[in-house]
Amino acid sequence: MSTQPNMVVGQSRAARWAFNGSVLFLCLWVLVPIYLLLSNALSAPSEVTAFPKKLVPSFDTESVEFFLYFHGVGKALWSSIKVAFITMIMSILIGAPAGYALSRFDFRGKNAFRILVLMTRAFPLPLLALPMAVMFIRVGLDDTIFGLAIVHTTLALPFAVLITYSLFSGIPIELEEAAWTLGCNRVQAFIKVIFPLVLPGIAASAIFAFVVSWNEVFAAAVLTIDNRTLPAFLLQSLDDAPLHLKFAGGAVMVLPALIFIFLVRKYLFAMWGIANR
Amino acid sequence: MQNRMLPYMLLLPATIFLLVFFVYPFTLVAWQAFATDEGELTTKYINKMASHWKFEKALTYTLVLALVIVPIQLALSLLMATLVSSMKRGRDLILYIWTIPLGISDLAAGIIWLAIFEQTGFLNSLLYSTGMIAEPITFLGYQDKGTIFLAVVLAEIWRATAIMLVILVAGMGLIPKEYYEAAQVYGANSWQTFTKVTLPLLKPSLQTALILRVILAFEVFAVVAALGGTNLPVLMGEVYNRQFVLQDNHTAAAFAMLILLISIISTVFFMWSLRTPKGASI
Amino acid sequence: MAEIQIKQVSKSFGKVVALHSIDLTIADQEFVVLLGASGCGKTTLLRIIAGLETATSGEVHIGGKRIDHLPPKDRGIAMVFQNYAVFPHLTVYENIAFGLRMAKLNQSEVDRRVNRTASMMHIEQLLQRYSGQLSGGQRQRVAVARALATEPEVILMDEPLSNLDALLRMEMRAELKGILAESNTTTVYVTHDQVEAMSMADRIAVMHGGDIVQAATPVEVYRNPAAHFVASFIGNPPMNFVPAKKIKDGLWSVAGAQISGPSSTKNELQFAIRPEDLTPKENGLLKAKVALVEPLGSHLLVSCNIENNLFRVILDSDSSISSGDILSLQPMEDRVRWFDPETELAV
Numbered sequence: 001m002s003t004q005p006n007m008v009v010g011q012s013r014a015a016r017w018a019f020n021g022s023v024l025f026l027c028l029w030v031l032v033p034i035y036l037l038l039s040n041a042l043s044a045p046s047e048v049t050a051f052p053k054k055l056v057p058s059f060d061t062e063s064v065e066f067f068l069y070f071h072g073v074g075k076a077l078w079s080s081i082k083v084a085f086i087t088m089i090m091s092i093l094i095g096a097p098a099g100y101a102l103s104r105f106d107f108r109g110k111n112a113f114r115i116l117v118l119m120t121r122a123f124p125l126p127l128l129a130l131p132m133a134v135m136f137i138r139v140g141l142d143d144t145i146f147g148l149a150i151v152h153t154t155l156a157l158p159f160a161v162l163i164t165y166s167l168f169s170g171i172p173i174e175l176e177e178a179a180w181t182l183g184c185n186r187v188q189a190f191i192k193v194i195f196p197l198v199l200p201g202i203a204a205s206a207i208f209a210f211v212v213s214w215n216e217v218f219a220a221a222v223l224t225i226d227n228r229t230l231p232a233f234l235l236q237s238l239d240d241a242p243l244h245l246k247f248a249g250g251a252v253m254v255l256p257a258l259i260f261i262f263l264v265r266k267y268l269f270a271m272w273g274i275a276n277r
Numbered sequence: 278m279q280n281r282m283l284p285y286m287l288l289l290p291a292t293i294f295l296l297v298f299f300v301y302p303f304t305l306v307a308w309q310a311f312a313t314d315e316g317e318l319t320t321k322y323i324n325k326m327a328s329h330w331k332f333e334k335a336l337t338y339t340l341v342l343a344l345v346i347v348p349i350q351l352a353l354s355l356l357m358a359t360l361v362s363s364m365k366r367g368r369d370l371i372l373y374i375w376t377i378p379l380g381i382s383d384l385a386a387g388i389i390w391l392a393i394f395e396q397t398g399f400l401n402s403l404l405y406s407t408g409m410i411a412e413p414i415t416f417l418g419y420q421d422k423g424t425i426f427l428a429v430v431l432a433e434i435w436r437a438t439a440i441m442l443v444i445l446v447a448g449m450g451l452i453p454k455e456y457y458e459a460a461q462v463y464g465a466n467s468w469q470t471f472t473k474v475t476l477p478l479l480k481p482s483l484q485t486a487l488i489l490r491v492i493l494a495f496e497v498f499a500v501v502a503a504l505g506g507t508n509l510p511v512l513m514g515e516v517y518n519r520q521f522v523l524q525d526n527h528t529a530a531a532f533a534m535l536i537l538l539i540s541i542i543s544t545v546f547f548m549w550s551l552r553t554p555k556g557a558s559i
Numbered sequence: 560m561a562e563i564q565i566k567q568v569s570k571s572f573g574k575v576v577a578l579h580s581i582d583l584t585i586a587d588q589e590f591v592v593l594l595g596a597s598g599c600g601k602t603t604l605l606r607i608i609a610g611l612e613t614a615t616s617g618e619v620h621i622g623g624k625r626i627d628h629l630p631p632k633d634r635g636i637a638m639v640f641q642n643y644a645v646f647p648h649l650t651v652y653e654n655i656a657f658g659l660r661m662a663k664l665n666q667s668e669v670d671r672r673v674n675r676t677a678s679m680m681h682i683e684q685l686l687q688r689y690s691g692q693l694s695g696g697q698r699q700r701v702a703v704a705r706a707l708a709t710e711p712e713v714i715l716m717d718e719p720l721s722n723l724d725a726l727l728r729m730e731m732r733a734e735l736k737g738i739l740a741e742s743n744t745t746t747v748y749v750t751h752d753q754v755e756a757m758s759m760a761d762r763i764a765v766m767h768g769g770d771i772v773q774a775a776t777p778v779e780v781y782r783n784p785a786a787h788f789v790a791s792f793i794g795n796p797p798m799n800f801v802p803a804k805k806i807k808d809g810l811w812s813v814a815g816a817q818i819s820g821p822s823s824t825k826n827e828l829q830f831a832i833r834p835e836d837l838t839p840k841e842n843g844l845l846k847a848k849v850a851l852v853e854p855l856g857s858h859l860l861v862s863c864n865i866e867n868n869l870f871r872v873i874l875d876s877d878s879s880i881s882s883g884d885i886l887s888l889q890p891m892e893d894r895v896r897w898f899d900p901e902t903e904l905a906v
C-alpha cells in the first residue's frame with residue numbers, strides 16, 4: 001500500500017496538533033461507546049439502572065450471568081454459532097472455486113458471472129428473507145438452522161468470491177506453472193503451492209463470512225422462531241427485556257466481532273483493493 | 278492449460294447458488310407484491326402499502342436518514358483515509374481501531390448507543406454531574422422524534438463509516454504515489470492535490486463505497502428498533518412488521534419492492550454520476 | 560535422446576495470431592535460442608513446448624514421441640521462468656527438491672541431487688533460506704538448480720537473465736552455458752538480447768511476427784542473414800541497405816556505382832553490407848556524406864548519408880573525420896549481400 005506524501009503533517013506546529021488531535025478524537029469516538037457498553041455489561045443490574053452512572057464498572061458478573069442463564073439465550077447463542085459456522089463453510093466451499101476460476105481463466109461468460117456477483121451489491125439482500133420464507137416452507141426448511149445459513153451464505157458468498165479472486169490473483173501464475181513443469185498435475189499443484197500461500201487469506205475470508213452471519217439481524221428474525229439466533233433473540237426481546245439484559249447481550253455480540261476484526265485486519269484492505277475494480 | 282470445461286465446473290456451484298437463492302427469490306418477491314395467492318395480478322397490495330398511515334413517514338424517514346447520514350460519512354471517511362495515508366507510525370493500530378465498528382452488527386450498535394441515550398444512560402449522567410441539568414431527560418420517549426432521529430444518525434455514523442473507510446483506504450493504496458509527487462512538483466498544494474489527483478483517481482472506489490453504503494442506509498432497521506422501537510418508522514421496519522408480526526407477506530413484499538426500487542435508482546445514479554471514461558482508469 | 564520437433568504449430572489468441580506456422584527441429588543436446596523483438600511469439604512457442612499453452616494446430620514431438628496432448632508433467636521438461644517462480648513458502652532446499660519429491664525419489668537420492676545441483680550453482684550456503692531472503696541473482700540460481708535437479712531431457716528458459724544487472728548477466732551467461740553443456744540436455748532459450756543469443760547458442764532461431772525467419776548458427780545468422788528482417792535486427796549497428804537498379808544481368812547500379820551482383824529477373828534489389836565491412840579508400844565505389852561521428856573508444860561509429868539512406872560505417876578510432884566530409888568507401892567484396900525488396904529474402 002503506497003502512502004500519500006506527507007502533506008498534512010510537518011508543516012507547522014499547529015497543523016501537527018490539529019492532525020494528532022483529530023486522530024485521537026476519532027479513536028475516542030470509536031472506542032468510548034464500546035467502552036460504555038462493556039462498562040454497563042460489567043455492572044450489577046441495580047447499577048445499570050442507577051443514576052447518575054459511574055464511568056468505571058464494578059466488575060460484577062451478575063448481569064452477564066443473568067443473561068447467559070436467561071431462558072433461551074443459551075440456545076440462541078448455540079444457534080448463532082451453528083448458523084455462522086455453516087455459512088462460513090458453505091461460502092468458502094462455493095466461493096473459493098469461483099474466485100480461482102475468475103483469477104486463472106479467460107472464458108466466455110466470465111463477465112456475465114462477475115456482473116451477477118456485483119449485482120448482489122445493488123440489492124438489499126436481507127429482503128431475500130421474504131421469498132425464502134415461502135420457499136423454505138415448501139421444501140421443509142422453514143425455521144431451520146440450515147435454511148437461515150443459506151440466506152446468510154447469499155450475503156457472504158459475493159464477498160467470498162471477490163476476496164478469493166483477489167487472493168488468487170495475487171499469486172503469480174508462474175508458481176503454479178512451475179509446479180506443473182516439475183511433475184504436478186493441477187490438483188497437486190494447487191495443494192502443494194497455491195493452497196499454502198492463500199491459506200491465511202482464505203481463513204480471513206472465512207472469518208469474514210462468520211462475522212456476516214453472526215451479525216445478521218433481519219433475515220434471522222424473519223426466518224426463525226424456535227431456532228432463533230442471538231441477534232434475532234435480542235431484537236425480539238428489545239421491548240420487554242430489562243436494560244441489563246440488553247447490554248449484556250450486546251456485549252456478548254460485540255466481543256467476538258472485536259477479536260475477528262483483529263484477526264482479519266490485514267486482509268480487509270487487500271480484498272477491497274481489487275474487489276471494486 | 279487443457280480442459281476448457283474446468284472454469285465452468287468451478288463456477289457452477291456459485292452460479293447455481295446465486296440463481297436459486299438470489300435471482301429466483303427476487304422474482305418471487307416481485308410476484309408476491311403484484312399477485313394474489315391465487316395467481317391473479319393485482320395492485321391491491323401496493324395500494325394497501327401506500328395508503329397505510331405509516332407509509333409516508335417510513336419512506337420519508339428512510340430517505341432523510343440516508344440523505345443526512347451518507348454525506349457526513351463520506352466526508353468523515355475521506356478525512357480518516359487522508360489522515361491515515363499521511364501517517365508514519367501507528368498507522369496499523371489506528372486503522373484497526375477505526376475499522377472495529379465494521380464487525381459490529383447494527384443491533385449491537387443500537388444497543389451501544391442506547392447505553393448512552395437511555396434515561397439513566399451516560400449522556401444524562403454526564404449532563405447531570407456537570408450540573409447542566411437537574412434531573413435526567415428522556416431522549417428516546419415516543420414524543421422525542423427529534424432526539425431519536427439524532428441518536429440513530431449518530432449510531433449509524435459511528436457504525437457504518439468503517440466500511441467506506443476500508444474501501445477508500447484500499448482504493449488510495451492503488452494510486453501510485455508518483456502521481457502525488459508529480460502534482461507537488463508542478464506546484465499543487467495539498468488541497469489541490471486532494472481535489473485534482475486523489476478524488477478523481479479514487480472515483481471507482483467512491484462509487485463502490487457510495488453504492489454499498491446507500492443501499493445499507495435504505496436497509497436501516499435494527500439500530501432504529503433498538504433506539505426508537507416503533508416510534509421512528511422506517512421501510513425495513515415495516516417489512517419486518519408486515520412479515521413477522523402481521524403475517525401479511527404480500528404487503529411486506531410490496532414494501533420490499535419499494536426498497537428495491539429506491540436501491541436500484543440510487544445504484545444507477547452513482548454508476549452514472551461517478552462513471553470513469555473508458556481507458557481513463559489507473 | 561531428446562530431439563524436439565515442432566511441426567506446423569500455430570497459435571491464435573482470439574483474433575491475435577501469435578504464431579503462424581512454425582516448423583523447427585532441435586537436435587538432441589542442442590542449445591537453441593529463440594531470438595526476436597518483443598511480441599514476436601517467443602514465449603508463446605516456448606510455452607507450447609512446455610505444455611502450458613495449447614497450440615491451435617500442429618504437433619510437438621520430443622524424443623520421437625508426440626507430446627502435445629500431454630500435460631507439462633509428462634513431457635520430461637523443466638522450465639526456468641523469467642521471474643524465477645521460486646516458491647515463497649518453501650526453503651531453497653525444498654524448492655530444488657520439489658520435482659524430485661513429485662517423482663517420489665527416496666530421501667537419500669533427493670539429498671544427493673539437491674546437494675549436487677546446489678553446489679553446481681554455488682548456492683550450498685543458501686539451502687535453508689526462503690525466497691524472500693535471496694537476491695535476484697541468487698533466486699535465479701535456485702530456479703536453474705530446481706530445473707537441473709530433475710535431470711530433464713529438455714530445459715526451457717524464458718529470458719532467465721533479463722532481470723539481472725549487466726555485469727551479473729555476463730557472468731551468468733558463461734556459467735549457464737558451461738553447466739548446460741555438462742548436463743547433456745536439449746535447451747530452448749528465449750531472449751531478446753542478441754549478444755546473449757550469439758554467445759550462448761549452438762543455433763539461433765530468429766523470430767519475427769509469429770514466424771521463424773531463420774534458424775542457423777550464430778555466425779551464419781550474422782554473416783548470411785536469410786531475410787531483410789534478420790539483417791536489420793542482428794548486429795549493432797545492423798546492416799546498411801542501399802537500393803540497387805539493374806544495369807544488365809549480374810551488374811547493378813548502387814548510388815551511381817557499378818557493382819557486380821547476382822543475376823536476377825527483378826529490376827530492383829537491395830545492396831547490403833555491414834558497417835565494419837567497408838574500408839576508406841581513394842576512389843572507393845561508394846561516396847557517403849558524413850552526418851554524425853560518434854567516438855566509441857575502440858572505434859568510430861560514423862553515420863553517413865547515401866542517396867538519403869542512413870549508412871553507418873565503423874572506422875578506426877584514429878581516423879580524423881568530421882561531419883560534412885565526403886567519405887569514399889570500398890565494400891569488402893565477399894561480404895556484400897543482396898535482398899529482394901518485395902519478398903524481403905536474401906538473393
Ligand SMILES: Nc1ncnc2c1ncn2[C@@H]1O[C@H](COP(=O)(O)OP(=O)(O)OP(=O)(O)O)[C@@H](O)[C@H]1O
Binds near residue numbers: 576596751
Ligand atoms: N494470453 C494471451 N492472450 C492474448 N494475446 C496474447 C496472450 N499471450 C500472448 N499474446 C500475444 O501474442 C503475441 C506473442 O506474445 P509472446 O508473449 O509470445 O511474445 P514474446 O516474443 O515472448 O515477447 P516478449 O519479448 O515481450 O516477452 C503478442 O502479440 C501478445 O500480445
Ligand SMILES: [Mg+2]
Binds near residue numbers: 602717
Ligand atoms: Mg516473452
